[in-house]
Amino acid sequence: MEKQLEQLARQGTEAIEQASDLNQLEQVRLDLLGKKGRMTAILRQMGQVPPEQRPALGALVNDVRNKLEEGLAKRQQQLSRLEMEQQLAAEKLDVTLPGRRPSRGAVHPISRVCRQIEDIFLGMGYSIEEGPDIESDYYNFVALNLPKNHPARDMQDTFYIGEEMVLRTHTSPVQVRTMERLAPAVPLKMICPGRVYRKDDDATHSPMFFQVEGLVVDKGISMADLKGTLQLFARQMFGEKQQVRLRPSYFPFTEPSAEVDILCTGCGGKGCRMCSHTGWLEILGAGMVHPRVLEMSGYDPRQVTGFAFGMGIDRVAMLKYGITDIRHLYQNDLRVLEQFEGGM
Numbered sequence: 001m002e003k004q005l006e007q008l009a010r011q012g013t014e015a016i017e018q019a020s021d022l023n024q025l026e027q028v029r030l031d032l033l034g035k036k037g038r039m040t041a042i043l044r045q046m047g048q049v050p051p052e053q054r055p056a057l058g059a060l061v062n063d064v065r066n067k068l069e070e071g072l073a074k075r076q077q078q079l080s081r082l083e084m085e086q087q088l089a090a091e092k093l094d095v096t097l098p099g100r101r102p103s104r105g106a107v108h109p110i111s112r113v114c115r116q117i118e119d120i121f122l123g124m125g126y127s128i129e130e131g132p133d134i135e136s137d138y139y140n141f142v143a144l145n146l147p148k149n150h151p152a153r154d155m156q157d158t159f160y161i162g163e164e165m166v167l168r169t170h171t172s173p174v175q176v177r178t179m180e181r182l183a184p185a186v187p188l189k190m191i192c193p194g195r196v197y198r199k200d201d202d203a204t205h206s207p208m209f210f211q212v213e214g215l216v217v218d219k220g221i222s223m224a225d226l227k228g229t230l231q232l233f234a235r236q237m238f239g240e241k242q243q244v245r246l247r248p249s250y251f252p253f254t255e256p257s258a259e260v261d262i263l264c265t266g267c268g269g270k271g272c273r274m275c276s277h278t279g280w281l282e283i284l285g286a287g288m289v290h291p292r293v294l295e296m297s298g299y300d301p302r303q304v305t306g307f308a309f310g311m312g313i314d315r316v317a318m319l320k321y322g323i324t325d326i327r328h329l330y331q332n333d334l335r336v337l338e339q340f341e342g343g344m
């Protein structure tokens, strides 16, 4: 047994030194000192040793175990340091490599155009108002001179939420809410940008899109004020050469009513495919606020008049940036959005 122990000490020390990484060293430890290792096997024979030799043998066992444990600890330290050095060498940084360019976010074309519109009208002294997307039938229709069963309700295909609530089909209900709040005070000058919803879906009509409403109420407001305002807006938005054209139209909440075109941004008015060779493109509906609408909202139509307009923000964005399909604005395709990097 003594010999076995000495052999274990010798061979063990050698195996420890030869272990070339921490995994191997752990294997060596288990083989020497583990529960099923060589030391345990030797100790099993202790029972056969005569009692008077046991103390000396016991001391030898301790010596060998201590020596092996010491060797293991030392080798473990060496190997740990080695592995750390190797790891550091592998992680070396080349500080001269050019950096990776961080990708920058961009303001969505709708938000961009919306901000520009707000800036232009703030500059003319308008306030910016808001209203709810889920609107009552009263504000979306009735207060705009569209009682139940009025045929013109079919002009806008509506998403109903129960009997009395709708997803607003236009921003015009905010006209009513603002007049109710401020009447009979004048002048009232406001715009309201926001989401609106209709059962529409093609290259130029989206089921959710953006409108901006404009409303001015004061003494002596006329159609000339409407045209002048829209002319000023169009020039600031699309450039000094821009012009507007009013065509007679019909809305239940304005009288007279007009649809308003701007010179085609594709051809400048000469005629091209984009404007069906007319030279003009429609961007909004407008008119003089109907006396009944003024009255229902608390103004006296014998004292004041007003004009209102509702513009498609998506259409403006499409014309400004030459986008031919409205769906590009809502599909969040990075190839489209990345073209708008930078800017305001």
Ligand code: FA5
Residues within 6 Å of the ligand: 156, 169, 170, 171, 172, 198, 200, 201, 204, 205, 206, 207, 208, 209, 210, 211, 251, 254, 282, 283, 284, 285, 286, 287, 308, 309, 310, 311, 312, 313, 314, 315, 326
């Ligand atoms: C209206 O919604 C009226 N409320 C506008 C108005 C306000 C008239 C105040 C008079 C006084 P209209 O349905 O024409 O009108 O829509 C106005 C604009 O919204 C259109 O000129 C168009 O630019 C845009 N538009 C309409 N439907 C869609 C759609 N599905 N997708 C994108 N833009 C649309």
